[in-house]
Amino acid sequence: MPQITQLPLIYASQIFWLLLVFGVLFFGIGRTMLPKIQSTVEARSRRISEDLAEAERARAAADETEAAWRARMDESRAEAMKLTAAAKVETAREAELRIKSADADATARIDAAEAKIQAATEAAMAEIEGVAAEAAQEMVTKLAGVSVSRERAAAAVKEALNG
Amino acid sequence: MHQFTVEAIGPALKIGAYDISFTNSALWMVITLLLIWVFMLGGMKRELVPGRWQAAVEGLTGFVQSMVDVNIGPKGKRFTPYIFSLFTFILVANLLGLMPLAIIPGLHSFTATSHFSVTGVLAIMSFSIVLIVGFWKHGLKFFSLFIPHGTPLGMIPLIAPIEFISFMVRPFSLGLRLFVAMIAGHILMEVFGSFIVSGFNAGPMGWGISVLSFLFIVGVAALELLVCAIQAYVFALLTSLYLNDAINLH
Numbered sequence: 001m002p003q004i005t006q007l008p009l010i011y012a013s014q015i016f017w018l019l020l021v022f023g024v025l026f027f028g029i030g031r032t033m034l035p036k037i038q039s040t041v042e043a044r045s046r047r048i049s050e051d052l053a054e055a056e057r058a059r060a061a062a063d064e065t066e067a068a069w070r071a072r073m074d075e076s077r078a079e080a081m082k083l084t085a086a087a088k089v090e091t092a093r094e095a096e097l098r099i100k101s102a103d104a105d106a107t108a109r110i111d112a113a114e115a116k117i118q119a120a121t122e123a124a125m126a127e128i129e130g131v132a133a134e135a136a137q138e139m140v141t142k143l144a145g146v147s148v149s150r151e152r153a154a155a156a157v158k159e160a161l162n163g
Numbered sequence: 164m165h166q167f168t169v170e171a172i173g174p175a176l177k178i179g180a181y182d183i184s185f186t187n188s189a190l191w192m193v194i195t196l197l198l199i200w201v202f203m204l205g206g207m208k209r210e211l212v213p214g215r216w217q218a219a220v221e222g223l224t225g226f227v228q229s230m231v232d233v234n235i236g237p238k239g240k241r242f243t244p245y246i247f248s249l250f251t252f253i254l255v256a257n258l259l260g261l262m263p264l265a266i267i268p269g270l271h272s273f274t275a276t277s278h279f280s281v282t283g284v285l286a287i288m289s290f291s292i293v294l295i296v297g298f299w300k301h302g303l304k305f306f307s308l309f310i311p312h313g314t315p316l317g318m319i320p321l322i323a324p325i326e327f328i329s330f331m332v333r334p335f336s337l338g339l340r341l342f343v344a345m346i347a348g349h350i351l352m353e354v355f356g357s358f359i360v361s362g363f364n365a366g367p368m369g370w371g372i373s374v375l376s377f378l379f380i381v382g383v384a385a386l387e388l389l390v391c392a393i394q395a396y397v398f399a400l401l402t403s404l405y406l407n408d409a410i411n412l413h
Contacts, residue, residue: 003280013185021192021252022248028200030243030247038224
């Protein structure tokens with residue numbers, strides 16, 4: 001095994017070169033390059049966490065804005081609803097009023113028409129009575145030869161008609 | 164065993180009586196360092212939105228950092244560079260040793276972590292840091308590490324030596340585990356590789372053995388890739404656990 005048989009010859013060289021190489025590795029790379037790389041990584045992770053915090057803040061702000069917008073929307077919607085309801089009530093009231101007045105108008109005209117019909121009927125009745133009395137007077141004179149006064153004839157006709 | 168041989172490259176270098184010649188082992192450690200450096204360079208663009216390479220580098224550093232954070236806590240942040248260096252060095256050295264570079268004649272990769280002269284130094288380094296941090300932070304109170312919370316008074320003479328022994332064994336287990344895992348995997352693959360060759364040489368009867376060995380070596384290679392990552396992870400994890408003991412006591 002050369003590790004043992006050669007040891008007396010090579011130990012100084014092995015130790016010297018190992019210490020030299022390891023020393024350069026430790027001071028030149030371990031203590032010079034390594035901290036720089038570590039600081040790069042740290043700077044990046046700090047930047048990432050800062051950006052995340054920033055994003056979180058932005059999201060909170062956006063949420064707030066949205067909530068405000070939503071509240072305003074709700075408010076306006078309620079306002080609009082109220083306006084619509086008021087308008088509806090107003091319109092309904094107006095329509096009712098107009099219907100009522102039209103109704104009254106129509107009733108008045110119907111009443112007038114009815115009165116006129118009543119008057120016409122009464123007039124016609126009176127005329128029929130007069131004609132009937134005259135006819136009855138003449139018929140009595142012609143058939144029985146008895147002369148009847150006009151008043152008696154009229155009374156008889158009235159009795160017969162309303163009987 | 165030839166794959167574990169250390170050979171000098173270039174002229175012999177000496178510091179006093181010590182021979183510190185540049186070797187193939189040193190070469191592969193330097194290649195490990197260069198690969199890690201190139202990889203990390205891709206993570207230095209420092210863009211806000213990372214590309215693939217930068218994301219990979221940040222994934223690796225994040226992995227080590229979370230391991231330190233979980234096992235040591237916020238006080239462990241200063242040790243991240245050390246744990247990171249350990250993890251990447253062992254991981255890349257392990258993986259480099261497994262690369263099939265021998266396909267190119269004259270080239271063969273060398274696993275630096277298959278030498279206990281390397282893993283042992285790494286383990287002793289981790290252990291020393293644990294000791295230094297422990298005594299620095301807690302002074303003599305660091306010895307309370309050997310008496311777990313809630314130990315009955317009568318049990319202390321029994322528990323404390325056991326805890327002390329288990330504490331002192333740490334550098335050996337740390338260094339030997341990595342060394343043994345690496346050398347065992349490489350030897351296993353070498354053995355089955357030689358089965359393929361001798362199977363072919365043995366004529367038609369041996370071809371079946373060759374095919375079986377080939378199938379097996381594919382599985383072992385996949386397993387070894389996993390072991391490379393696991394051993395690097397275990398070394399880094401245990402070091403951070405030991406550091407946790409030193410920083411937070413029990």
